[in-house]
Amino acid sequence: MTYVALSVAVLAVLGILTWRVLSGLPTKPLLLTLAVLVVLTAVFDNIIVGVGLVDYDPALISGIRVPIAPIEDFAYTVGAVMIVPALWTWLGRRQRRAALARAGGSES
Secondary structure (H helix, E strand, C coil): CCHHHHHHHHHHHHHHHHHHHHHCCCHHHHHHHHHHHHHHHHHHHHHHHHCCCCCCCHHHCCCCEECCEEHHHHHHHHHHHHHHHHHHHHHHHHHHHHHHHHHCCCCC
């Protein structure tokens, strides 16, 4: 399996699992987070690939590089921007429900 196929499959699953939560969150903070993380990914992935710390099998990547790191590396960034806010929201709801149950109330 190529990194492109794996990245698309994982992002599709994350999209299906998180779209409902993400669509209820403010867009600007998500996009700002994505922009900052894309820049950081570009800088640090290019460093680690450029110095030879990490390398990829050319047969398993698309060949598109930014400028040294393969474009597939950015899938991790996109996935993180999807899953972290969703988990934060889900776990926060769970904690609120538990707190309400301890207090004997009900969630509205």
